[in-house]
Amino acid sequence: MAERLHSAAIHVLRYARQADRVSAIGPAQLSALSVLVYSGPSNLRELADAEQVAPPTMTRIVAALRRGGYVRLKRCPDDARARVVEAAAKGVAALEKARGARLDLIDGMLSRCAPADVALLGKALAAVFPQAP
Amino acid sequence: MAERLHSAAIHVLRYARQADRVSAIGPAQLSALSVLVYSGPSNLRELADAEQVAPPTMTRIVAALRRGGYVRLKRCPDDARARVVEAAAKGVAALEKARGARLDLIDGMLSRCAPADVALLGKALAAVFPQAP
DNA sequence: CCATATAGTTAGCTTAGCTAACTATATGTT
DNA sequence: AACATATAGTTAGCTAAGCTAACTATATGG
Numbered sequence: 001m002a003e004r005l006h007s008a009a010i011h012v013l014r015y016a017r018q019a020d021r022v023s024a025i026g027p028a029q030l031s032a033l034s035v036l037v038y039s040g041p042s043n044l045r046e047l048a049d050a051e052q053v054a055p056p057t058m059t060r061i062v063a064a065l066r067r068g069g070y071v072r073l074k075r076c077p078d079d080a081r082a083r084v085v086e087a088a089a090k091g092v093a094a095l096e097k098a099r100g101a102r103l104d105l106i107d108g109m110l111s112r113c114a115p116a117d118v119a120l121l122g123k124a125l126a127a128v129f130p131q132a133p
Numbered sequence: 134m135a136e137r138l139h140s141a142a143i144h145v146l147r148y149a150r151q152a153d154r155v156s157a158i159g160p161a162q163l164s165a166l167s168v169l170v171y172s173g174p175s176n177l178r179e180l181a182d183a184e185q186v187a188p189p190t191m192t193r194i195v196a197a198l199r200r201g202g203y204v205r206l207k208r209c210p211d212d213a214r215a216r217v218v219e220a221a222a223k224g225v226a227a228l229e230k231a232r233g234a235r236l237d238l239i240d241g242m243l244s245r246c247a248p249a250d251v252a253l254l255g256k257a258l259a260a261v262f263p264q265a266p
Numbered sequence: 267c268c269a270t271a272t273a274g275t276t277a278g279c280t281t282a283g284c285t286a287a288c289t290a291t292a293t294g295t296t
Numbered sequence: 297a298a299c300a301t302a303t304a305g306t307t308a309g310c311t312a313a314g315c316t317a318a319c320t321a322t323a324t325g326g
Contacts (some may be wrong), residue, residue, distance in 0.1 A: 001255050002239035006149060008262045009142040014185065016139060026314090028282055045304065052147065057283055059306060064281080081291045081304040106135035113261050121257035122134050127250035128243070129141045159283095161313055177274065190314055192275060197312080214273040214322045 015109060019101035023094065025068065028053075030098055032061050033070055033087060037095050041086040043076065070094060148242060152234035158201065158227060161186075165194050166203055166220060166228050174219040176209065203227060 020027060028051070035050050036042060042050070048058035062085055065071045070091030076082035087095070110118050153160060161184070168183050169175060175183070181191035195218055198204045203224030209215035220228070243251050 001251060002236040002243060004255060004258050004262075005145055005243070006236060006239055008258050009145040009149075011262060012138060012142040013146060016142075017185065026281055043304075052150065053282085054284060055305065056285085056307080060282075076304095079292075079304075081289095083305080103135045103139060106139055110135060110138070110261070117257065117260035118134060120253070121261050122137060124250065124254035124257040125137050125141050128246050128254050129137075129144060159312055178272085186313085187315060188274065189276080189316085193313075209273095212273075212323075214320095216274080 012106065012109075016102040016105050019105050020098060022101060023098040025070070025094060025098070026064070028057075028061050029065050029068075029070070030095065032058070033065060033091050033095050034099070036071060036085060036087040037092055041074075041084050043082045043084055045082075047085060065091065145239065145242075149235040149238050152238050153231060155234060156227065156231040158203070158231070159197070161190075161194050162198050162201075162203070163228065163231055165191070166198060166224050167232070169204060169218060169220040170225055170228050174207075174217050176215045176217055178215075180218060198224065 017027075020030065023030060025033070032047055032051055035047060039050070044055060044058050044062060047062070048055050051058065051061075053061075062071065062073070066073060068090075070088055072086050072088050074084045074086060076084050150160075153163065156163060158166070165180055165184055168180060172183070177188060177191050177195060180195070181188050184191065184194075186194075195204065195206070198218075199206060201223075203221055205219050205221050207217045207219060209217050
């Protein structure tokens, strides 16, 4: 069962990743950006934890996003050491576009299956991953 | 629906990836190795296509796997340009270990859900991804 | 026999990951 | 208040993993 889920997850993401080639932004940057867009502003440490990455790695990812104009950094009012990273409008737009391309691919994949099976999968996923957006 | 599947796949693999930290071998190498172990020997071009990677990248991944003793290279009998890459015993063992660690994590994740939901998910996955091992 | 295609490699770049060591600011204890 | 310790982030320097362009060597088709 774990095997089946693992294999399906790999299959879905491998297929969806094809869409990322159109995006000018790298995969780690895109992933960090999606956290910022969907979970709101964050400091570097939280972002690094969310992405399962060491702090220096997140420093670089955020620096690259900033150079591209995808995020803004602000000073944290209650801690002078920390910065708050926030998605800029350009970042939100880039993320939505990349995400849309991925979802289109997955939609195409699902459209080649029986609708009843897809509906069943939806129900099962909702039950097992209740927090899924 | 595509959204739900995408999100669940990300969630599962992000969680499972924690297990990879124990493995000495990098993620790209592990992934290529799994193709070799489960689909059998292959030449570089096929492997690069399977991994959605450019040929020079696969040259390096295979070189690293070879240095580690995880794969062997043979000459191709019917094409002197090509090499056949084959998993060595050490490679099979390393892959099984890494894979086992990932599956254990996913098992743990699923064990915290209602068994009926998990069974439903299994049925749905089998219907939508019939080729899944 | 030559032209073209294909398998793979080399060179050189970027991104993304790490650890170790550092600066600067908070915080808790005397 | 002073100092010790903890925490936020950065810098430096390494490796792995991705790419394109340009190359070598072998197949293959005319």
